Amino acid sequence: MLPDQPDKRCDLAGLWPVRVIGGLPIAVVDRARSAEDLIALAVAARGSDRPPLYVTSANGQVMVEADRDPAFRAQMMTADAIHADGMPMVFLSRFSGGRPLPERVATTDFIHDVFARSAGPGVRHFLLGATADVIAAAAANLKALYPDAAIVGTHHGYIRPDEEAAVCAEIVATRPDFLWIGMGVPREQEFVTRNLHRLAGVGVVKTAGGLFDFLSGRRSRAPVWMQSLGLEWLWRALLEPRRLGRRYLETNPAALVLLLTRNR
DSSP: OOOOSSSSGGGGGTSSOOOEEETTEEOOOHHHHHHHHHHHHHHTTHHHHHHHEEEEEOOHHHHHHHHOHHHHHHHHHHEEEEOOOOOOOHHHHHHHHSSSOSSOOOHHHHHHHHHHTSSTTEEEEEEEEEEEHHHHHHEEEEEEEETTTTEEEEOOSOGGGGGHHHHEEEEEEOOOSSEEEETTTHHHHHHHHGGGGGGTTSSSSOOOOTTHHHHHHOOOOOHHHHTTOOOOHHHHHHHHHHIIIIIHHHHHHHHHHHHHHHHO
Protein backbone atom coordinates (compact mmCIF):
# COMPACT_ATOMS: atom_id res chain seq x y z
CA MET A 1 0.00 0.00 0.00
CA LEU A 2 1.24 3.46 -0.82
CA PRO A 3 2.03 5.78 2.08
CA ASP A 4 -0.31 8.74 2.57
CA GLN A 5 2.52 11.07 1.58
CA PRO A 6 5.53 10.41 -0.66
CA ASP A 7 8.81 9.96 1.21
CA LYS A 8 9.93 13.50 2.08
CA ARG A 9 13.47 12.76 0.80
CA CYS A 10 12.02 12.54 -2.71
CA ASP A 11 11.14 16.23 -3.02
CA LEU A 12 14.75 17.49 -3.16
CA ALA A 13 14.47 19.75 -0.14
CA GLY A 14 11.15 21.19 -1.32
CA LEU A 15 12.48 22.53 -4.62
CA TRP A 16 10.50 20.18 -6.85
CA PRO A 17 6.84 19.16 -6.47
CA VAL A 18 6.19 15.42 -6.33
CA ARG A 19 3.32 13.24 -7.45
CA VAL A 20 2.89 9.47 -7.30
CA ILE A 21 2.91 7.80 -10.72
CA GLY A 22 2.97 4.05 -11.12
CA GLY A 23 3.46 3.69 -7.37
CA LEU A 24 6.58 5.87 -7.06
CA PRO A 25 6.98 9.55 -6.07
CA ILE A 26 8.11 11.30 -9.23
CA ALA A 27 9.63 14.78 -9.37
CA VAL A 28 7.51 17.22 -11.37
CA VAL A 29 10.37 19.08 -13.02
CA ASP A 30 11.87 19.56 -16.46
CA ARG A 31 15.42 18.87 -17.61
CA ALA A 32 16.65 22.47 -17.59
CA ARG A 33 15.39 23.18 -14.08
CA SER A 34 16.81 19.85 -12.89
CA ALA A 35 20.24 20.68 -14.27
CA GLU A 36 20.30 24.22 -12.90
CA ASP A 37 19.12 23.23 -9.41
CA LEU A 38 21.43 20.23 -9.08
CA ILE A 39 24.46 22.20 -10.26
CA ALA A 40 23.67 24.97 -7.76
CA LEU A 41 23.26 22.47 -4.92
CA ALA A 42 26.42 20.57 -5.85
CA VAL A 43 28.48 23.76 -6.00
CA ALA A 44 27.04 24.92 -2.66
CA ALA A 45 28.02 21.60 -1.05
CA ARG A 46 31.71 21.86 -1.97
CA GLY A 47 33.99 21.39 1.01
CA SER A 48 31.33 19.74 3.15
CA ASP A 49 31.35 16.18 4.48
CA ARG A 50 27.66 15.58 3.87
CA PRO A 51 26.48 12.56 1.91
CA PRO A 52 25.62 13.46 -1.68
CA LEU A 53 22.17 14.11 -3.01
CA TYR A 54 20.97 10.90 -4.63
CA VAL A 55 18.88 11.22 -7.80
CA THR A 56 17.62 8.21 -9.70
CA SER A 57 15.09 7.54 -12.47
CA ALA A 58 11.99 5.42 -13.07
CA ASN A 59 10.57 3.80 -16.18
CA GLY A 60 8.27 0.84 -16.72
CA GLN A 61 10.87 -1.73 -15.67
CA VAL A 62 11.71 0.20 -12.51
CA MET A 63 8.04 0.61 -11.56
CA VAL A 64 7.42 -3.12 -11.92
CA GLU A 65 10.57 -4.04 -9.98
CA ALA A 66 9.61 -1.66 -7.17
CA ASP A 67 6.10 -3.10 -7.03
CA ARG A 68 7.34 -6.71 -6.90
CA ASP A 69 10.42 -6.31 -4.71
CA PRO A 70 10.08 -4.45 -1.38
CA ALA A 71 13.85 -4.26 -0.96
CA PHE A 72 14.27 -2.56 -4.32
CA ARG A 73 11.38 -0.21 -3.56
CA ALA A 74 13.14 0.76 -0.32
CA GLN A 75 16.30 1.54 -2.30
CA MET A 76 14.34 3.76 -4.66
CA MET A 77 12.67 5.53 -1.75
CA THR A 78 16.01 6.52 -0.24
CA ALA A 79 16.56 8.79 -3.25
CA ASP A 80 16.22 12.53 -2.85
CA ALA A 81 14.45 12.67 -6.21
CA ILE A 82 13.17 10.28 -8.87
CA HIS A 83 13.08 11.52 -12.46
CA ALA A 84 10.52 10.26 -14.97
CA ASP A 85 12.51 8.33 -17.59
CA GLY A 86 9.54 7.17 -19.64
CA MET A 87 7.13 8.97 -21.97
CA PRO A 88 4.14 6.81 -20.87
CA MET A 89 4.57 8.35 -17.40
CA VAL A 90 4.42 11.82 -18.92
CA PHE A 91 1.36 10.96 -21.04
CA LEU A 92 -0.47 9.46 -18.05
CA SER A 93 0.24 12.49 -15.87
CA ARG A 94 -1.46 14.77 -18.41
CA PHE A 95 -4.74 12.88 -18.43
CA SER A 96 -5.08 11.58 -14.89
CA GLY A 97 -5.62 14.79 -12.94
CA GLY A 98 -3.09 16.45 -10.71
CA ARG A 99 0.00 18.29 -11.78
CA PRO A 100 1.34 17.01 -15.13
CA LEU A 101 4.98 16.14 -15.69
CA PRO A 102 6.45 18.80 -18.00
CA GLU A 103 8.63 16.33 -19.92
CA ARG A 104 10.62 13.13 -19.79
CA VAL A 105 13.94 13.52 -17.96
CA ALA A 106 15.97 10.74 -19.55
CA THR A 107 19.55 10.56 -18.30
CA THR A 108 20.79 10.09 -21.88
CA ASP A 109 19.54 13.64 -22.54
CA PHE A 110 19.94 15.06 -19.05
CA ILE A 111 23.70 14.55 -18.89
CA HIS A 112 24.02 16.95 -21.83
CA ASP A 113 21.91 19.54 -20.00
CA VAL A 114 24.32 19.33 -17.07
CA PHE A 115 27.54 19.27 -19.11
CA ALA A 116 26.39 22.23 -21.21
CA ARG A 117 26.11 24.26 -17.99
CA SER A 118 29.27 22.94 -16.33
CA ALA A 119 32.02 25.22 -17.64
CA GLY A 120 31.01 28.43 -15.85
CA PRO A 121 30.88 27.07 -12.29
CA GLY A 122 33.69 24.61 -13.04
CA VAL A 123 31.57 21.52 -12.35
CA ARG A 124 33.63 18.36 -11.86
CA HIS A 125 32.38 14.97 -13.06
CA PHE A 126 33.28 11.34 -12.32
CA LEU A 127 31.96 8.51 -14.52
CA LEU A 128 31.46 5.05 -12.97
CA GLY A 129 30.12 2.04 -14.84
CA ALA A 130 30.25 -0.16 -17.96
CA THR A 131 33.47 -1.82 -19.11
CA ALA A 132 36.84 -0.08 -19.08
CA ASP A 133 36.85 0.49 -22.85
CA VAL A 134 33.24 1.72 -22.95
CA ILE A 135 33.68 4.17 -20.08
CA ALA A 136 36.89 5.49 -21.65
CA ALA A 137 35.12 6.05 -24.98
CA ALA A 138 32.17 7.72 -23.26
CA ALA A 139 34.50 10.10 -21.42
CA ALA A 140 36.42 10.90 -24.62
CA ASN A 141 33.21 11.67 -26.52
CA LEU A 142 31.90 13.89 -23.73
CA LYS A 143 35.21 15.74 -23.62
CA ALA A 144 35.03 16.29 -27.38
CA LEU A 145 31.51 17.70 -27.08
CA TYR A 146 32.26 19.80 -23.98
CA PRO A 147 35.98 20.63 -24.00
CA ASP A 148 35.65 23.03 -21.06
CA ALA A 149 33.94 20.45 -18.80
CA ALA A 150 36.08 18.74 -16.17
CA ILE A 151 35.95 14.93 -16.11
CA VAL A 152 38.12 14.21 -13.09
CA GLY A 153 37.99 10.42 -13.21
CA THR A 154 36.45 7.25 -14.60
CA HIS A 155 36.15 3.68 -13.36
CA HIS A 156 34.55 0.58 -14.82
CA GLY A 157 31.44 -0.78 -13.12
CA TYR A 158 32.51 -4.37 -12.49
CA ILE A 159 33.43 -3.92 -8.85
CA ARG A 160 33.48 -6.70 -6.26
CA PRO A 161 31.89 -5.93 -2.87
CA ASP A 162 35.32 -6.03 -1.21
CA GLU A 163 36.54 -3.36 -3.66
CA GLU A 164 33.74 -0.86 -3.11
CA ALA A 165 35.32 1.01 -0.19
CA ALA A 166 38.55 1.60 -2.11
CA VAL A 167 36.72 2.70 -5.27
CA CYS A 168 34.58 5.13 -3.26
CA ALA A 169 37.71 6.55 -1.64
CA GLU A 170 39.22 7.01 -5.10
CA ILE A 171 36.10 8.86 -6.24
CA VAL A 172 35.94 11.13 -3.18
CA ALA A 173 39.61 12.02 -3.57
CA THR A 174 38.87 13.62 -6.97
CA ARG A 175 36.24 15.93 -5.36
CA PRO A 176 33.55 15.51 -8.02
CA ASP A 177 30.41 17.62 -8.00
CA PHE A 178 28.58 14.92 -10.01
CA LEU A 179 29.07 11.16 -9.87
CA TRP A 180 27.31 9.40 -12.77
CA ILE A 181 26.75 5.69 -12.06
CA GLY A 182 25.77 3.44 -14.97
CA MET A 183 25.50 -0.14 -13.76
CA GLY A 184 21.94 -0.96 -14.78
CA VAL A 185 18.87 -1.63 -12.64
CA PRO A 186 18.98 -2.75 -9.84
CA ARG A 187 22.78 -2.91 -9.43
CA GLU A 188 23.29 0.84 -9.46
CA GLN A 189 20.60 1.46 -6.82
CA GLU A 190 22.07 -1.29 -4.66
CA PHE A 191 25.56 0.21 -5.02
CA VAL A 192 24.37 3.69 -4.05
CA THR A 193 22.41 2.61 -0.98
CA ARG A 194 25.36 0.51 0.25
CA ASN A 195 27.91 3.24 -0.31
CA LEU A 196 26.22 6.62 0.07
CA HIS A 197 27.96 7.18 3.42
CA ARG A 198 31.33 6.43 1.79
CA LEU A 199 30.69 9.10 -0.85
CA ALA A 200 30.45 12.01 1.60
CA GLY A 201 31.91 15.07 -0.07
CA VAL A 202 30.47 14.28 -3.51
CA GLY A 203 27.79 16.78 -4.52
CA VAL A 204 25.26 14.72 -6.49
CA VAL A 205 25.02 11.03 -7.36
CA LYS A 206 22.94 10.34 -10.48
CA THR A 207 22.15 6.80 -11.58
CA ALA A 208 22.48 6.43 -15.32
CA GLY A 209 21.46 2.94 -16.50
CA GLY A 210 22.93 2.20 -19.93
CA LEU A 211 24.06 5.79 -20.48
CA PHE A 212 27.70 5.00 -21.19
CA ASP A 213 26.84 2.52 -23.93
CA PHE A 214 25.06 5.35 -25.74
CA LEU A 215 27.73 7.98 -25.05
CA SER A 216 30.46 5.64 -26.28
CA GLY A 217 28.61 4.95 -29.54
CA ARG A 218 28.25 1.28 -28.76
CA ARG A 219 24.46 1.61 -28.95
CA SER A 220 22.29 4.09 -30.84
CA ARG A 221 19.32 6.08 -29.61
CA ALA A 222 15.91 5.63 -31.17
CA PRO A 223 14.81 8.19 -33.78
CA VAL A 224 13.39 11.32 -32.16
CA TRP A 225 9.86 10.54 -33.37
CA MET A 226 9.96 7.18 -31.59
CA GLN A 227 11.26 8.82 -28.41
CA SER A 228 8.47 11.42 -28.49
CA LEU A 229 5.83 8.69 -28.86
CA GLY A 230 7.23 6.65 -25.97
CA LEU A 231 8.51 3.90 -28.29
CA GLU A 232 12.21 3.93 -27.45
CA TRP A 233 11.71 0.59 -25.70
CA LEU A 234 10.56 -0.89 -29.04
CA TRP A 235 13.66 0.41 -30.81
CA ARG A 236 15.88 -1.16 -28.18
CA ALA A 237 13.97 -4.45 -28.33
CA LEU A 238 14.41 -4.55 -32.11
CA LEU A 239 18.16 -3.99 -31.73
CA GLU A 240 18.56 -6.52 -28.91
CA PRO A 241 15.64 -8.98 -29.18
CA ARG A 242 17.26 -11.78 -27.19
CA ARG A 243 18.23 -9.60 -24.24
CA LEU A 244 15.33 -7.16 -24.13
CA GLY A 245 12.42 -8.70 -26.05
CA ARG A 246 11.28 -11.02 -23.27
CA ARG A 247 11.84 -8.37 -20.62
CA TYR A 248 9.54 -5.89 -22.33
CA LEU A 249 6.89 -8.54 -23.02
CA GLU A 250 6.84 -9.31 -19.30
CA THR A 251 7.13 -5.83 -17.84
CA ASN A 252 5.17 -3.60 -20.25
CA PRO A 253 1.70 -5.02 -19.41
CA ALA A 254 2.46 -4.89 -15.68
CA ALA A 255 3.78 -1.34 -16.01
CA LEU A 256 0.61 -0.27 -17.83
CA VAL A 257 -1.53 -1.62 -14.98
CA LEU A 258 0.56 0.33 -12.47
CA LEU A 259 0.31 3.49 -14.55
CA LEU A 260 -3.47 3.19 -14.66
CA THR A 261 -4.01 2.26 -11.00
CA ARG A 262 -1.20 3.61 -8.81
CA ASN A 263 -1.36 7.36 -9.24
CA ARG A 264 -2.37 10.46 -7.35
